[in-house]
Amino acid sequence: MNAGTVVHSDASSPSDVPSIQSLLEHLPHGLCQFDNSDRLVVCNDRFQKLYELSDEAVVPGTHLESVLGEIRRGDLRELLSSSIQQQAGFDAHGPSWTTEDGRMISVSCETLPDGGCVCLHEDLSRLQVDQPDLLRLVREDALTGLLNRTAFNTHLRNKLQALVPNEEVALLCIDLDHFKPVNDTLGHPAGDSVLQSVADRLRRSIRQTDVAVRLGGDEFAILQCGASSQPTGSQSLARRVIDLLSQPLMIDRQAVHVGASVGIAIAPYDGLTADELMKNADLALYRAKEDGRGVFRYFETEMDEKMRARRSSEMELRNSVSNEDFEVHYQPVLDIGSDRIVCFEALVRWNHPRLGRVSPDQFILLAEETGLIVPLGKWVLQRACRDAACWDSSIRVAVNLSPTQLRDRTLIPAVREILATTGLAAERLEFEITESSLLSSTSCTVKQLHQLRELGVRIALDDFGTGYSSINYLRQFPFDKIKIDRSFVSGADRQMNSVALVRMIAALGASLGVKTTAEGVETDAELESIRDAGCTEMQGYYLSKPIPAIAIDELLKSQASR
Numbered sequence: 001m002n003a004g005t006v007v008h009s010d011a012s013s014p015s016d017v018p019s020i021q022s023l024l025e026h027l028p029h030g031l032c033q034f035d036n037s038d039r040l041v042v043c044n045d046r047f048q049k050l051y052e053l054s055d056e057a058v059v060p061g062t063h064l065e066s067v068l069g070e071i072r073r074g075d076l077r078e079l080l081s082s083s084i085q086q087q088a089g090f091d092a093h094g095p096s097w098t099t100e101d102g103r104m105i106s107v108s109c110e111t112l113p114d115g116g117c118v119c120l121h122e123d124l125s126r127l128q129v130d131q132p133d134l135l136r137l138v139r140e141d142a143l144t145g146l147l148n149r150t151a152f153n154t155h156l157r158n159k160l161q162a163l164v165p166n167e168e169v170a171l172l173c174i175d176l177d178h179f180k181p182v183n184d185t186l187g188h189p190a191g192d193s194v195l196q197s198v199a200d201r202l203r204r205s206i207r208q209t210d211v212a213v214r215l216g217g218d219e220f221a222i223l224q225c226g227a228s229s230q231p232t233g234s235q236s237l238a239r240r241v242i243d244l245l246s247q248p249l250m251i252d253r254q255a256v257h258v259g260a261s262v263g264i265a266i267a268p269y270d271g272l273t274a275d276e277l278m279k280n281a282d283l284a285l286y287r288a289k290e291d292g293r294g295v296f297r298y299f300e301t302e303m304d305e306k307m308r309a310r311r312s313s314e315m316e317l318r319n320s321v322s323n324e325d326f327e328v329h330y331q332p333v334l335d336i337g338s339d340r341i342v343c344f345e346a347l348v349r350w351n352h353p354r355l356g357r358v359s360p361d362q363f364i365l366l367a368e369e370t371g372l373i374v375p376l377g378k379w380v381l382q383r384a385c386r387d388a389a390c391w392d393s394s395i396r397v398a399v400n401l402s403p404t405q406l407r408d409r410t411l412i413p414a415v416r417e418i419l420a421t422t423g424l425a426a427e428r429l430e431f432e433i434t435e436s437s438l439l440s441s442t443s444c445t446v447k448q449l450h451q452l453r454e455l456g457v458r459i460a461l462d463d464f465g466t467g468y469s470s471i472n473y474l475r476q477f478p479f480d481k482i483k484i485d486r487s488f489v490s491g492a493d494r495q496m497n498s499v500a501l502v503r504m505i506a507a508l509g510a511s512l513g514v515k516t517t518a519e520g521v522e523t524d525a526e527l528e529s530i531r532d533a534g535c536t537e538m539q540g541y542y543l544s545k546p547i548p549a550i551a552i553d554e555l556l557k558s559q560a561s562r
Helices: 014-025 045-050 064-069 074-086 124-139 149-161 180-186 188-205 231-246 274-290 301-323 364-370 373-388 403-407 411-422 435-439 443-455 470-476 496-512 524-533 549-561
Strands: 030-034 040-043 096-098 104-111 117-123 169-176 211-216 219-225 249-251 254-256 260-267 296-298 326-335 340-352 356-358 396-400 429-434 458-464 481-484 515-519 537-539
Touching (some): 045 117, 104 124, 149 219, 149 274, 180 188, 180 254, 188 219, 188 249, 219 231, 231 296, 274 296, 274 301, 326 373, 340 373, 373 396, 373 411, 443 458, 481 496
Parallel strands (some): 481 515, 515 537
Antiparallel strands (some): 096 104, 104 117, 169 219, 169 260, 326 537
16 A cells, blocks of 8 residues: 555554545545544545655645645745645635646645544646646637637637627528538548548638538538628628538549538628527528529528528428328239239328318428438338339339438348348339439448348339439449439420430340339320330320329239230
8 A cells, every 4th residue: 555545543443445545536626634632534646645745744644734844845834734724625726836846736635523634635737737638628629629609609609799880790590511421432431531622621611700610510601791791892701601612622532522511691681699690590501402502692681581481391200201191003014025013113192181182392402401211211111122022923023222221221121131131122123313322322221232232122213314324323223213304205206306215225225134114204206206215115194194002903904904
């Protein structure tokens, strides 16, 4: 046992000694206890080191005068002796002094019932060194070094309260456009590097009078003060931010593209409180995202009304997903050569509590943006597979997959489980993905597509031809089917350009050994046109509109008798 960590034999029972020793040595202060005869009862190692005392000086029973005798500075001995003898009671800091090596030490004492005393000795110089670091931790975002949200809210409130007549400040809320795929593709350390680089670029975009903040995640903000808060000034800043963040970032020797959208609210017109100004800048940011991203938008009053309506719709959709207020309709796909229905595409309908049946084009985007597409998509897949298991084994079912679903890591386990519980053969399930899904593709997306193929599931590229790189995707992934967008099929019997494009896509499919399905066929003439072009399948109102599962048997019988 260290001589400086001694417990008087009368202080506790032997079984308690280890716990008391542990407590003493983990205290952040130096501690000493003297009895009513001014003799040492106990002290800890921190007390001994604080005053550079010898082991002999801290043996239990040593008189206070002997302990003080080892302290070299007379004024220090006097102050220490005075503190112990006065025993004025514990407070935040007792009398303090500076040692020869520059340390500031404080002592607080408390009288014990037996007439002795216990004293705590604190090295204040350690706190003085740590205080700037503590202040920085309280105010700054640990990752980027920008102001953090809490400190920024305080700064914003103070700034708004101090506004003088004719003074304006602009709040710019900034959101990175394509940050999540970076985390998915390169991992979170790379994502952290992106956020740090973004913070550096934001610092370069502002003046000393402006304040940049990381609100959390990939959300940032700038408070622009003074003359530049005028519309032309905030416009210039927003354009500068968007331009800087649209330039590629080099992360782990790879060029990463993120980009940014900006929403702007100006005080006092768009709010006089921090919460109101932040809310309105967020609404403007949401409009910027709606308008295609990579742009900035100012707050307008109608945005608030629109957002309230959107939140109401989101709440209704969320409740409906929980209550399964949906149904699946199926649109048939015809094999042109055999004139047989070979597949049904599953299309979800929302049985809205107020509006009645709602088509997917009115709620799928909202489901995608809110993440509700994942539980909704799982429900649709389960229902479609369960229904398809009752059909003839030669008929497949096609289910659409959104970009969010493709990035969801629970997709593969969910597909595997649903196939097992419904008994549907994997080769009878077909997933349709659009080019927009592939535009935001990541290594996770591509990996999941290959894993689906390994399960035996078929993959179709939907709306082919509407993007600029569809053919490149055919080279990157072995699709089972190409679905030709209805915009090429509609009027294909009359428009030579459409006929030529459909013929080209059908020939491409034939050369790759994949089927080509023409969507949106509505007339005899369009059917003959796509047949002549070489398409292998067709889908559209000419054959049938989407129908509930209960009507499928009748349609199949009607088609067979025809």
